[in-house]
Ligand SMILES: Cc1ncc(C[n+]2csc(CCOP(=O)(O)OP(=O)(O)O)c2C)c(N)n1
């Protein structure tokens with residue numbers, strides 16, 4: 001069991017975290033944040049990326065790859 | 080559940096002015112993390128550059144000062160000589176370290192000053208509008224090389240880390256990058272070593288980081304990372320140089 005918490009109002013929407021999550025658990029939020037950009041949101045269990053939809057286990061691994069990649073330090077990881 | 084990844088204490092909890100996907104934010108976090116891990120927060124003094132990272136002193140929660148464009152290593156030399164008990168590092172872009180500041184850089188390195196240098200190579204002048212830098216790749220389009228850098232006209236990308244590695248005063252140089260989480264962790268290890276070298280009195284240590292500037296490369300943040308991985312590292316090979 002693991003999870004991430006994204007500070008939505010600090011997110012600039014660069015989507016680098018989306019590109020590295022091995023489970024495809026980070027998706028774009030269609031609601032704007034305070035900065036006026038579409039931030040990302042954590043969407044565990046249901047993978048929304050078609051190529052990754054076949055993953056059997058869509059739980060967060062707590063691998064921290066998203067947090068390591070985030071240029072704005074918006075992601076905390078819990079395991 | 081336990082928190083396994085969070086903001087380093089030495090990094091203030093405020094939003095930076097950097098563009099989305101800019102590598103400066105990653106570099107700031109890595110340095111803050113290393114400062115925390117080495118327990119040197121009350122001893123460290125940063126010299127912020129002129130360039131997009133000019134406001135770095137607003138983001139790090141430790142002592143910082145500012146130098147005129149390119150002069151960071153001259154200022155660092157003075158501070159380290161007056162206060163040898165402090166851990167002094169410069170944070171410089173390629174325009175700062177390898178263009179206007181080449182003189183200060185080469186002589187500080189050649190004197191073997193016991194300093195740590197974090198060198199952010201994004202192959203352009205970011206702050207002033209994406210002009211060509213000495214590190215711009217051949218063929219790369221910038222505001223001042225709109226048809227792509229041409230060797231006949233503008234010379235070749237300057238490999239300043241390789242140049243510096245020839246100097247006897249230099250003890251450690253490594254080139255790293257930010258194109259993947261694995262590479263970011265390698266960059267962090269190199270930064271830590273460069274600080275440890277100073278603590279142990281080993282001498283001049285520099286970490287070059289190939290860092291994305293999506294805005295002036297005219298790419299999405301993800302494409303910029305791919306460009307580093309596929310194109311930039313061919314001109315600037317990664318690994319330990321000295
Ligand atoms: C003495 C002086 N000359 C020129 C400038 C204009 N100037 C400001 S930032 C910059 C280049 C910055 O490029 P780089 O060091 O690569 O950092 P980046 O912005 O790409 O992070 C220049 C030429 C200045 N501020 N001071």
Ligand code: SF4
Pocket residue numbers: 096097098100101102103131201205206291292293294295
């Ligand atoms: S212009 Fe380039 S270097 Fe400057 S903040 Fe934007 S992405 Fe970063």
